[in-house]
Amino acid sequence: MASISARRLRKELSEIHVEGCPVGINLLSADNFEQWLLSLEVMGESQYPGEVFALKFRFDPNYPISSPAVQFVVDGKYTSPVHPHVYSNGHICASILGNEWSPVLSVIGICVTLQSMLASCKKKERPQDNDRYVLHAPDNPKKTRFHYDVDTV
Amino acid sequence: MKITIRHWHAIAQWRWDIGGTSDHDDADAEDDVCGICRVPYEGCCPACKMPGDDCPLIWGECSHVFHMHCLLKWLGTAASKQQCPMDRRPWVTAERKIAQPVAPAALPSTAPS
Numbered sequence: 398m399a400s401i402s403a404r405r406l407r408k409e410l411s412e413i414h415v416e417g418c419p420v421g422i423n424l425l426s427a428d429n430f431e432q433w434l435l436s437l438e439v440m441g442e443s444q445y446p447g448e449v450f451a452l453k454f455r456f457d458p459n460y461p462i463s464s465p466a467v468q469f470v471v472d473g474k475y476t477s478p479v480h481p482h483v484y485s486n487g488h489i490c491a492s493i494l495g496n497e498w499s500p501v502l503s504v505i506g507i508c509v510t511l512q513s514m515l516a517s518c519k520k521k522e523r524p525q526d527n528d529r530y531v532l533h534a535p536d537n538p539k540k541t542r543f544h545y546d547v548d549t550v
Numbered sequence: 551m552k553i554t555i556r557h558w559h560a561i562a563q564w565r566w567d568i569g570g571t572s573d574h575d576d577a578d579a580e581d582d583v584c585g586i587c588r589v590p591y592e593g594c595c596p597a598c599k600m601p602g603d604d605c606p607l608i609w610g611e612c613s614h615v616f617h618m619h620c621l622l623k624w625l626g627t628a629a630s631k632q633q634c635p636m637d638r639r640p641w642v643t644a645e646r647k648i649a650q651p652v653a654p655a656a657l658p659s660t661a662p663s
Contacts, residue, residue, distance in 0.1 A: 399596075400596075401587070401596045401597070404587065404589075404596045405587055405588060405596070408588045408589075409588070461586060461587075462586070462623050462624055462627060463627070463629070464629070496629070497638070498629060499635040499636075499638065500585070500586040500620075500624050500635050501585035501586060501635045501636055
């Protein structure tokens, strides 16, 4: 029998195909139910004009009961957005990906939240502990226990 | 004229009574999915094969409704912190109030004797 994640992701995928993605968000690849790639750009006035980022989602068979591992892609083509909550290795410190995950959230819902996180950025800078974190960061950002700031950046 | 019925198919339709939506039209039907698995309430959770009494719904006092199995799976994780996935308030299962016609005999008598 198909896993919970496959059933749920199949539904999300058909919703994307029927309704399309919100402005600034595009599906790059969803060939399986383990890893999806989506592109993300911030519309309107922002610190990131013309910049296009890619988000990598990794799902375990228990999604959406367990949160997906979400990070920005850093490779020859894409970079990590310079933002106080985004590390240069692409890891993101956002509470909805960690201790505030809810199974009613979705891939598109996460993209929209991260899009507005970038949109509301006032100053392009890396997290204070970027270098120290990136040096020892696990491959999977879900293994990191982020300390969430109370601000709303 | 004589008619012989060779076979017939009985067709029935059922819905969970989710309260206050008796005049529900089909336009709203899309919202009637479990927020966790996104399968309609009348369907069953991903772990079950047959919808119906074996895969019931569960109501919270916050008014949110899920497939019981989906919600229990979520509440079974430490990450849930025992909160409703919709509003993150502590999950409290609501007593199911089934609207039943009040029998006249059950009404308290107000006539003075």
